[in-house]
Structures are given as C-alpha cells and as structure tokens.
Amino acid sequence: MAREIFSTTEEKMKKTIEVLQKELYSIRTGKASISLLDGIKVEYYGSMVPLNQIATVSVPDYKLIIIQPWEKRLIPEIAKAIQKSDLGLNPLTDANVVRLPIPPLTEERRQDLVKHVKKIIEDSKISLRNIRREANEALKKKEKDKEISEDDSRKGMEQIQKILDKQIEAVEELLKKKEAEIMEV
Numbered sequence: 001m002a003r004e005i006f007s008t009t010e011e012k013m014k015k016t017i018e019v020l021q022k023e024l025y026s027i028r029t030g031k032a033s034i035s036l037l038d039g040i041k042v043e044y045y046g047s048m049v050p051l052n053q054i055a056t057v058s059v060p061d062y063k064l065i066i067i068q069p070w071e072k073r074l075i076p077e078i079a080k081a082i083q084k085s086d087l088g089l090n091p092l093t094d095a096n097v098v099r100l101p102i103p104p105l106t107e108e109r110r111q112d113l114v115k116h117v118k119k120i121i122e123d124s125k126i127s128l129r130n131i132r133r134e135a136n137e138a139l140k141k142k143e144k145d146k147e148i149s150e151d152d153s154r155k156g157m158e159q160i161q162k163i164l165d166k167q168i169e170a171v172e173e174l175l176k177k178k179e180a181e182i183m184e185v
Contacts, residue, residue: 002139002148002156009135009160013128013167020124024174029181030105032059042081065100113182121175125168132164
C-alpha cells in the first residue's frame, strides 16, 4: 500500500533535481557552453523557435561560442534574440556567423551568481520538503482510514525522510560543483 507513495515521492523528487540541474546549467560561469543558449528562441517564419533548431552552435574555445544559422537571413534575428536575453552578452555578426565572446566574470559578479545559485538551491530544497510533507500526509490518511497500521505509518515516514535526505545530499553536491565552477578564475 505505501510502496506507491514511496515510488511517487522518489519520482517527484528526482524530477525536481532534474529541473534544478537544467536551471544550473543555464547560469553563466565565465566559460563558453552551448547550454547557455538553451533558453534562446528566435523568430522564424512567424513563430518562436529554439536557437539549436535553426543553427549549428559550437564552442571552439572556452571564451567563444559560434552560431552558424542554416539561413543567413537569420543572423540579425539571432543577434537580436541574444541581446534581448538576460545573458548580458554582446553578439558580433558577420556575413556567415554570429560570434558570442564570453567575457570573464568580475569578482562581484561571481559572488552575485553564487548568491543566485544558493537561492535556486534553497527553492529546490523547499520543493523537496513539500513533496515529503505530501507523502507524509498521504501516509497519515492511510493510517486514519485503517489501511495501514500506526507502526507502518511511522516506518513509512522514516523511509520518506531517508529518500529526502538522499536527494538533499545530491542538491548540496550540485551546489558545491556550481559554486566551484563560478568561482574558478
């Protein structure tokens, strides 16, 4: 009976971690990365299309991203989309490609990014705790409806706490890695 609660809880927590990872990948660290452009959409024949569906994106070195659109007429649209984004990057265009130089981060900007990452991490932990609370409430309801015993309910809550602890540990590890990546000069 409680097994489905455990598996649902673990699945929800894993999805929360996946969302967190995607969000962390999109944060600029002073190194060129294709994932920086994941949120960029460009107008293409009247609809907004992800950049990677209309261009080849490459990273020839750690300070430069090169975007080569499949249609040259898209170069100004791509540059405009990047400028509108919150990346704070200035694209350079020529006849064939858009070059996106990645400037080094200042110490102050690095510290701001670390604060931002910590806030994202804290929000994820809150989401994980809310998932735990929902699971515990489901166990209490099963106990109240006499579907499981009080001992099973208590053991179930301990099991859910173990699942949460494991996921919180994974979140802390992500924080350490991202913080080190941001602070690396």
